[in-house]
Amino acid sequence: MLSVRNLEVVYHDVILVLRGVSLEVPEGEIVALLGANGAGKTTLLRAISGLLDVHDGEVTKGSVLLDGRPIHELPPTRVVRLGVRQVMEGRRIFAELTVEENLRLGAHTNAGALAENLDRVYGLFPVIKERRGRTAGYLSGGEQQMLAVGRALMSEPKLLLLDEPSLGLAPKMVEQIRDIIVEINRQGTTVLLVEQNATMALAIAGHGYVLETGKIVMDRPAQELLQDEDIREFYLGLGAEGAARSFRDVKHYRRRKRWLS
Amino acid sequence: MTEFWQSVARGLGNGSIYALLALGFVIIYKSTRVVSFAQPAFMLAGAVLVTYLAAEVNFFLALVLSALAVALLALGVERVTVRPMVGKPVFVVAIITLGLDIVIRVIVNGFIGLDVRQVGDPWGLQTVNLLGVPVQQRYLAMLLTTALMVAALFAFFRYTRFGLAMRAAAFDQETALAQGVPVGAVFATSWAMAGGLAAVAGVLVGSGASVDQNLWIIALKALPAIILGGLDSLGGAVAGGLAVGLVESLVGTYQADLAPWLGQNFAVVSPYVLMLLVLLMKPYGLFGTPEVERV
Numbered sequence A: 001m002l003s004v005r006n007l008e009v010v011y012h013d014v015i016l017v018l019r020g021v022s023l024e025v026p027e028g029e030i031v032a033l034l035g036a037n038g039a040g041k042t043t044l045l046r047a048i049s050g051l052l053d054v055h056d057g058e059v060t061k062g063s064v065l066l067d068g069r070p071i072h073e074l075p076p077t078r079v080v081r082l083g084v085r086q087v088m089e090g091r092r093i094f095a096e097l098t099v100e101e102n103l104r105l106g107a108h109t110n111a112g113a114l115a116e117n118l119d120r121v122y123g124l125f126p127v128i129k130e131r132r133g134r135t136a137g138y139l140s141g142g143e144q145q146m147l148a149v150g151r152a153l154m155s156e157p158k159l160l161l162l163d164e165p166s167l168g169l170a171p172k173m174v175e176q177i178r179d180i181i182v183e184i185n186r187q188g189t190t191v192l193l194v195e196q197n198a199t200m201a202l203a204i205a206g207h208g209y210v211l212e213t214g215k216i217v218m219d220r221p222a223q224e225l226l227q228d229e230d231i232r233e234f235y236l237g238l239g240a241e242g243a244a245r246s247f248r249d250v251k252h253y254r255r256r257k258r259w260l261s
Numbered sequence B: 001m002t003e004f005w006q007s008v009a010r011g012l013g014n015g016s017i018y019a020l021l022a023l024g025f026v027i028i029y030k031s032t033r034v035v036s037f038a039q040p041a042f043m044l045a046g047a048v049l050v051t052y053l054a055a056e057v058n059f060f061l062a063l064v065l066s067a068l069a070v071a072l073l074a075l076g077v078e079r080v081t082v083r084p085m086v087g088k089p090v091f092v093v094a095i096i097t098l099g100l101d102i103v104i105r106v107i108v109n110g111f112i113g114l115d116v117r118q119v120g121d122p123w124g125l126q127t128v129n130l131l132g133v134p135v136q137q138r139y140l141a142m143l144l145t146t147a148l149m150v151a152a153l154f155a156f157f158r159y160t161r162f163g164l165a166m167r168a169a170a171f172d173q174e175t176a177l178a179q180g181v182p183v184g185a186v187f188a189t190s191w192a193m194a195g196g197l198a199a200v201a202g203v204l205v206g207s208g209a210s211v212d213q214n215l216w217i218i219a220l221k222a223l224p225a226i227i228l229g230g231l232d233s234l235g236g237a238v239a240g241g242l243a244v245g246l247v248e249s250l251v252g253t254y255q256a257d258l259a260p261w262l263g264q265n266f267a268v269v270s271p272y273v274l275m276l277l278v279l280l281m282k283p284y285g286l287f288g289t290p291e292v293e294r295v
């Protein structure tokens, strides 16, 4: 469904952030994208959703194809209309508006089906329904994240891009968000899930990619990634050697070890 | 007492003009974070256009047509001169709008010539008795027209899909884009609305008076009005405009008797004095929005 090919992205004409990223998100799947801070995960999502422009970023090479059609040159409105929705990092709800107004905004491109979608979203998030008339800024962090996801669902996206939905949430809340992602996927939405919380992401994803300083350094089925020693060590904090600073270092270290033996 | 109520009517009448202009400033500011100084030119253009149209059609139809035409003009001006400047420093864009104001006014002045022109309003300087007080109809017309437009605006922002989208874009442009809101259309609409509002204000100023090259100066009163109300508040723009009109009118009526030591033209500066007094107590204006944040 979504295919990113050899994508290169530059900010302000000079800062090269993605250096030839390729990635596939097959229809109906949950694909996880892992990576440390500053790896370029958000940048990749922006390149897909058309939000690079706002940040003075630009695709300088490669392409983003949705069902074979290039979309990386399209303005965000068009991308949304094609069924791709990004839920931005940090929730970004409209704090001054009410909960329901936030949801109505999510349906901006899909006003015809507003009532049905409100029902569907309220069904998925009963807490949000209870708070529908309240100013969104006063919701708790977890509720705000639910609102952000619910808002994106209002346009009935085919592909949902989630940017660190578990960020800053308590473990209980992370579980809830995880279950909701699974449910949304079950109802037919393909998901590209960006996470630092690798345990959560890999537990529900079919496939996983690891992005490091603008390059995909790993591309495997999620189960394999979960078992991978390097991933366990660096992303899950389960490794024996605590000294490794980045995934690259782990790799170098291993290479050296092999060379020594 | 008659004198007092007449002064109030005049204050509210003129105040509604300031309110219409201030609303335009605030709408553009909220949507684009640009302070546009082109409002006086749109106001003049609206008035002059009606002086031509009124010869052909009914005054009210002329008013509506002129508002639509100036709205289109403003939309075009935004698209061609302001949109390419998105992302440039606010100061630069403000200066550009100042230039636009002058250019448009020079062009419009060509259609005024040296004579004064009439907008052809049906009320002129007639008065109507309101609970025993003779009040000029033009002030009532100003107040009523403004009330209607303000009600329409509030309904638009509150209940319509695009109005909600404009509010959202004002709070957080990137997030609005991510919802599929075409932010370019929001910019264009805000300019069109401001243009239309200014045109109506211009016609109302011209009613019961005449249109000449200096009509635009009235628009400067909108500045204390918006600062008084808070640059980002629609309600504030209305309240600020009415307050400026009222203070100016009442000071004009009574100051010469009550405080002659303030000199002859104190009414003219009174809006600015009011503005300073309010800013001393409320730095963001009376209605400047405090940020909503969880604590």
Ligand SMILES: Nc1ncnc2c1ncn2[C@@H]1O[C@H](COP(=O)(O)OP(=O)(O)OP(=O)(O)O)[C@@H](O)[C@H]1O
Residues within 6 Å of the ligand: A011, A012, A015, A017, A035, A036, A037, A038, A039, A040, A041, A042, A043, A044, A055, A056, A089
């Ligand atoms: N608007 C911008 N202008 C310039 N550089 C930027 C901009 N946005 C991001 N970058 C840079 O691009 C790189 C990748 O940033 P990005 O936000 O995509 O990373 P990320 O993987 O999402 O990180 P995080 O996990 O912290 O969210 C960083 O080095 C960042 O400094």
Ligand SMILES: [Mg+2]
Residues within 6 Å of the ligand: A041, A042, A043, A089, A163
């Ligand atoms: Mg990020």
